[in-house]
Amino acid sequence: MKEVAYYPGCSLKDTAKGFEDSAIQVSSDLGVRLKEIDRWNCCGTVYSLTDDNLMKQLGPIRNMIRARDEGFDQLYTLCSMCDNTLKRSNYLIQNDDDKRDKINNFMDQENDYSGEIEVKHYLQLLRDELGWERVREQVSNPLEGINVAPYYGCMLTRPKEIGLADPHNPTVFDELIESLGGTPVDFPYESECCGSYNTVDNQEVVLEKTRTITGGATRSGADLIITACPLCQFNLDTRQAELLKATPNHDPVPVIYFTQLMAVAFDRPRVNKFEEHAIDPRKVLKIENKVASKR
Amino acid sequence: MNEKTEVETVEIFIMGKRYEVPKGLTIMKAMEYSGYQYVRGVGCRGGFCGACATIYRLEGDYKLHTDLACQTTVQDGMYLTQLPFTPAGREQYDLEELEVDNNPLLDLYPELARCVSCNTCSKSCPQDLEVMDFVNEAIRGNIKEVAELSFDCIQCGLCAARCPAEIPHHHVAQLARRIYGRYQAPESEHLEKRVKEIANGQFDDELEELVNLPKEELEERYENREIEE
Amino acid sequence: MRTGKLKSNEEPKEDPYPESMRESIKKVEQTREERIGKEVDRMNPDEREQVLNKYHPDYREEGMRGLDAGPNQGDQMPLELADLLEAYPAVDPSEVDLTKVDYEVDVLVIGGGGAGTVAALWAIKEGIDPSDILIATKLRHGDANSMMAQGGIQAADREVDSPKAHFLDIVGGGHFANKPELARALAKDAPGILKWHEDLGVMYDKNEDGSMKTLHGGGTSRKRLHSAKDYTGMELMRAIRDEARNQEINVEEFSPAVELLTDSDGTVTGALLYNMETEQYYVVRAKSIVMATGGFGRLHIQEFPTTNHYGATADGLVMSYRAGANLLDMDSVQYHPTGAAFPEQIVGLLVTEKVRGSGAIPVNRDGEAFVFNLEPRDVEAGALIRECYGRDMGVETPTGMKGVWLDTPMIDMIHGEGTFEENLAYIYRLYTRFGIDPTEDPLLVFPTLHYQNGGIEIDDEGRTAVEGLFAGGEVEGGVHGKNRLMGNSLLDYNVFGKRAGISAAKRAKETELGDLTLEHARRYIEELEKAGVDEERRSPMLIPEYRGEEALSRSIDII
Ligand SMILES: Cc1cc2nc3c(=O)[nH]c(=O)nc-3n(C[C@H](O)[C@H](O)[C@H](O)COP(=O)(O)OP(=O)(O)OC[C@H]3O[C@@H](n4cnc5c(N)ncnc54)[C@H](O)[C@@H]3O)c2cc1C
């Protein structure tokens, strides 16, 4: 079995457990072991744009150092926020000599790092390393007739230096959905921000974003939305529950992780922890009465 | 002025003031040698209590070192001071009422989320613990890992004094250990059983007999007692 | 499992041992292989008697004298202690104003170590409001011998064990001088104490099924020693202290008690505290008082180094004795067989018995084993002294100290690599800090002053002979007779801290606050005068004097 170094990040160990469990399951079906690196720390959640505060870069860079010191040269992520932060810090250290020296000087307990690790998102593993054909081979429960809205959010594709797809017209989710036997729907808000951390102290903003994005998806005929971001998933899912209270005629649409969708197509629905979702996706995925998988 | 002795000495600076002390003393003994009598800044004198947290620099070295005065040998050119106290907020809690499934660590100490993984805490730990690692485990709610990684913590507070995110690591760790011990460590059945037996008076008679035995007979019982291999 | 990891020191170190010691180590290495798995015979009662008589410091007549004043007149005890007991009160009774009371509480606990904190917690369980309790302590809360215990705590909780077997070990180890009802309480309460600890979240070493990992200690007939790595005392003390903080018990730090206060009947009604930082006194009025000031290692009896914390200076004995408490077994002092003898920086610090319990044995300078590794402490200590001074088979350090080797590399050889670092993290850290790796090289050890076997006489409810005064922990006597077994004093502070706390609470609920006088101190001063005691001698000591001679010789008091 192929082994790749994997960086989970904090959310996947906590609120997004279904994301991690489904990813580990489908990877193993695809013949890949996600080896969680032995030591890792929080990525810092948001890439720091303050130019003169390099302190915020230490966290993400230390994770690359850990992966390198464990003997890897690539590090895979799942959470799109972690992916974004790690990649951008890595980009910084690869391209800014002064800052690199400063950071290495400060982190005198670690061996110097200059960007040797290649940070990759799990979608890149699927698309570029394994290929869609390999994914297709594993599908035992094709998602026939299911319309899926690909939701990229802000983090996966931007900025272009580190994005994994064309920020104006990303297609990786579409390709994945097709490989799983489902139908990608064209959907205008695929890269719209979900409101992000406004969810903490400015919930109105997030509610409004949720209304726009989920409404856009249903109007485009989507049965569900997929994402790679725990914060987007949380916002769009839980805030819809609130929307429903305020506007009973809101048409709810489940929001799930792309790996959960894969798990359904691979007939491994039980790893998904769908019961924890605010908007239950089991009905639209036609796995409501599934007690055990065929496998 | 002084009688010259053979003892090799080193020059140290206690809070900036110069003293000459015999080589090979601990910082604590060197301060005493110099005439300081401790009230604060000393407890166990053996590396257990964390009362003697010390900060020092060496001449010509930009580094700020941290260690325990009772466990560190003085070096020539050492500029030192002890930290008599570290203010660090500790949260009150009721162990029996904690919602242990909802990451009580982050709940009681939300400042954990301010960690930027700069690792200053680990660098300042005189016990060489991986403090930053347990802070990260705490953020993730991995109580067992926090408990194990922090087990040797002597609560000196040096990490808390140095942390740019202002986390009271040692209090977080204490909380984690107690939660682990109370809720997650496997229960000891033989202990529970024995406690019940004692409560039921099961050993009362034989103990009563022993308590009243004349010394000679007690001695005999002792010498002939069975010894587990 | 990843545990708190120690960083290796990158720089190659020079040999921490001087040439002469290294040569002896080579001999130890040569005999190591054949010593593994071979036990030295235990001594028979006659041999034990002989070793003790000839080599144990307690049997050195020059080190002892009888008392001329107080309830224990005529009793023999170490000179250093006798001089403190027969000393004038540090506070002149005529200098303090007892009419201004700073604290009125139900229960005053003197000493914020293990026993004191446990007493306070159980007083709360007995119905006293935390705000009606005060713990007055000398250093910080928890700066105490209790924090330093390494090896473990005894409790007969395993199927093969029983309180009866525990009782026999206690009294046999104590040379049958124990008060039997105290020994019974110790054995019988033990499992319940461990259960209480578990409820407080103490992390004992366990197997995966939850059963306790236990070892033999010196003089135990069952594997009964429960541990938390070799930080057992710290793990207990910090959890218990944390609970006291949650309960919001008032703690006055750096404010030792310096004298008890009594009413005209001699009942203890309060205490004088002394703020060591501002040098002012506080008057406390209390319905019950628990004395929990611990031991006396810092008296350096017979010039021995000690394992004890800085505040172990017999203050509680001094104060209680003046108030009329009776002392037991003060002629017997515990020297721990294995104190560090090298390097100089850590001389006297403890190398826990768990090291011997895990298979390391003492060997002489030729690498020969000369004593069973787990004799009762006094016997083991006597045997080490005999080896060094009776048979001249010890190893000398550059400062002229003698010791024998404790062959620590045996532990990983017996139990597998990594065992030492995992289970004896403190010792590993203690020595590697000074460049010595105990898994590679043996450690030089010699007996060190460790424990006050005797103390204030109590009954099995923790009551002393003085009305209103209770005691628990190392300060009291009678529990261990003439020799305390390892793991029984952590237990002691829990069992008798608890019993004293409960009794104190019960009394507080039934009594009113009393009058405050220093009558008992005045009476004691008269006795001292009659006995012709040197006027300069003052006590309690509070803190030991370690200032350099040069500095002291020029010390003057003008501010
Ligand atoms: C290094 C070491 C290792 C040990 N290992 C073990 C072991 O493995 N197993 C075991 O069972 N036992 C062990 N012991 C013994 C055991 O730890 C102690 O006997 C026990 O903890 C004593 O508890 P205590 O509460 O009575 O005293 P302490 O814990 O010493 O507490 C007494 C407190 O009272 C304070 N105090 C003193 N004078 C005053 C005053 N005048 N006013 C106010 N406060 C005062 C002290 O500063 C201290 O805080 C060890 C002891 C040491 C020193």
Ligand code: FES
């Ligand atoms: S005095 Fe306790 S750790 Fe140094």
